[in-house]
């Protein structure tokens with residue numbers, strides 16, 4: 001079985017569990033396709049056999065976290081910075097299961113007040129930041145370059161050598177597909193964090209237990 005391995009604090013539990021099941025012989029004959037360098041390192045340290053999309057272009061199942069989940073199982077992802085590889089791996093997967101806690105549930109994407117990331121090339125990133133903010137003016141959008149380092153003094157660089165522009169909305173995005181299309185059409189945009197129509201099911205953990213959402 002070919003498994004897409006997600007990125008983030010929730011997906012890390014899945015990777016740990018896979019490592020444990022493999023080491024105790026409860027699971028065998030799997031190969032993992034990691035969605036980030038971080039996950040690749042974690043999986044390798046647990047002796048999970050790894051491969052790439054080049055060698056395994058068809059993935060049976062991907063399991064990953066999410067930043068926002070709406071009632072249609074559409075998602076915002078990428079606050080952990082891995083959106084490009086996540087989208088490539090999850091789009092190539094026959095099934096895509098999301099694992100999250102109930103703080104991630106929203107009635108409309110962009111509605112949490114937290115970031116919707118867009119990965120952009122470094123070249124003239126400010127030009128694209130201004131254009132992205134302008135695209136969603138009517139939603140009260142504010143665009144910020146993601147920073148890293150102890151004093152947040154330098155731009156965050158993705159595993160693919162790009163920058164991230166985080167979009168903060170005052171109001172939820174009305175038409176995610178239209179928004180995604182407009183963002184992707186911008187020269188210099190590499191990928192955006194709207195994962196639409198991709199999740200097969202979402203497993204949500206809350207104080208009262210676990211709920212499985214399916215379409």
Ligand SMILES: O=C(CO)[C@H](O)[C@H](O)COP(=O)(O)O
Nearest residue numbers: 008009010065078080081082
């Ligand atoms: O998209 C992601 C990383 O790019 C993560 O899946 C998302 O940020 C959720 O992370 P966490 O489980 O740590 O809340």
